[in-house]
Amino acid sequence: MKNNQSRLIKLLIALLAVFAIFFLKNELPKYLPQKTNQPFSSLKKNQISEIVLTKDKTTHIYKKDKALYVKKEDDEFLADNERINKIIESFINLKKESVVSSNKNKHRELGIDKQKIELKTEEKIYVVYIGSTSGLSNNYVRINNEDNAFVAEGFNDVFTPDDYRDLSVHFVSDxxxxxxxxxxxxxxxxxxxxxxxxxxxxxxxxxxxxxxxxxxxxxxxxxxxxxxxxxxxxxxxxxxxxxxxxxxxxxxxxxxxxxxxxxxxxxxxxxxxxxxxxxxxxxxxxxxxxxx
The missing domain is CATH 2.60.40 (Immunoglobulin-like)
Structure with missing residues (x-):
């Protein structure tokens, strides 16, 4: 009799242990704060010396005398600071969330095979491929040479229009x-x-x-x-x-x-x-x- 009770207690303990392991693995993470994967969060704006935007053509935006410039037909113009800062912020704040596809053969279908943003610092080049739209305000994206594709916001207007010059006349300062x-x-x-x-x-x-x-x-x-x-x-x-x-x-x-x-x-x-x-x-x- 005592042996049966002992075996029953051990069985209950084993079942409780299995349940606890299952809960800790599958359910507990839902109730804990989730750490967002932001691969470029440590990148600072002042570290960036050049931005390269590639779609049908390649546009170089570069830092000179603490300002951003862009060339058009060999003429140098001030870049649209507000627009460029928006692109940089979207890049830095990019969240690497649910993977949509890991099949590199689908890159072209998702539009993440050629058009891209490159941010250059003295030490490194950071690359994000910007693909087709997904929903109202998101795009398929891919980082560097990774196969994984996921969805991110803030990149809808990166390539449209393709003129990155500052078109404001700036006649009045104050x-x-x-x-x-x-x-x-x-x-x-x-x-x-x-x-x-x-x-x-x-x-x-x-x-x-x-x-x-x-x-x-x-x-x-x-x-x-x-x-x-x-x-x-x-x-x-x-x-x-x-x-x-x-x-x-x-x-x-x-x-x-x-x-x-x-x-x-x-x-x-x-x-x-x-x-x-x-x-x-x-x-x-x-x-x-x-x-x-």
């Missing part, structure tokens, strides 16, 4: 520090001066919100294209704007290129900007536009 504006067009020539918190044309007080909108249009002015200083521009200008910001005068002149575009030249840049005609039309102001 709108709060502008003290005068001169607008000279075929309509008329007007002067706005700031006296304390008021904007005035002669002795007439201008509507502040309209002046603010005008300055914001100047600050956010963006080009369709940028050309080097060798670009030939038309002789006759149709609009020029001069501002005084922190005691420094800056000018921008617009020349009609065709019915859809103007070419713009500023006193603070060697580039020539192609601006849509609709943008320029919104900058052609008369005195009444600020007073009524």
């Amino acid at each position: 709108e709060a520090k502008i003290t005068s504006i001169e607008i000279d067009s075929e309509l008329e020539k007007i002067f706005l001066t700031k006296e304390k918190s008021d904007w005035k044309i002669d002795n007439k007080i201008a509507k502040k919100d309209r002046v603010d909108f005008f300055i914001n249009d100047l600050k956010t002015l963006k080009a369709k294209d940028i050309f080097s200083k060798e670009k030939v521009i038309p002789v006759v200008k149709t609009l020029s704007i001069k501002i005084k910001e922190v005691g420094k005068e800056k000018t921008i002149a617009f020349y009609l290129q065709d019915e859809n575009n103007y070419l713009a030249k500023t006193s603070i840049s060697e580039y020539i900007y192609q601006i849509p005609a609709a943008y320029v039309a919104s900058l052609k102001k008369e005195e009444k536009d600020f007073l009524q």
Whole structure:
């Protein structure tokens, strides 16, 4: 009798041990904090010296004098810092989660065979292949020479559009520090001066919100294209704007290129900007536009 009880107790202990092992292996991880696999989390932005983007063509974005530059047709331009930083952040924050496929023969089908991002430091090159979209905001990705493919977010717009230049004109640095504006067009020539918190044309007080909108249009002015200083521009200008910001005068002149575009030249840049005609039309102001 005692032997039977002893065997029964041992059997129960064995069953409990098997159950405990099963729980620890399969169920316990569900209730514990999961460590996210981020293979590039230790990479720092300031370590990156070059970014190479490869799709139908290869684009090199490189660091020079603490700024990012990109070349187009042998001309050097500032790169779109906001867009490049977004690409870098998506790269660094990439999470290596559920594997979709380990079959290297499916790389082409998933789009992870050729198009890629390379981040270069002094010591290493980090590579992520960016494939087809999966769902609304994810893409299939693959790291370096690994066969495993998985899904990650933040890479939808990496290759579209394929122009990585900074197309902003950057004519206004700080709108709060502008003290005068001169607008000279075929309509008329007007002067706005700031006296304390008021904007005035002669002795007439201008509507502040309209002046603010005008300055914001100047600050956010963006080009369709940028050309080097060798670009030939038309002789006759149709609009020029001069501002005084922190005691420094800056000018921008617009020349009609065709019915859809103007070419713009500023006193603070060697580039020539192609601006849509609709943008320029919104900058052609008369005195009444600020007073009524």
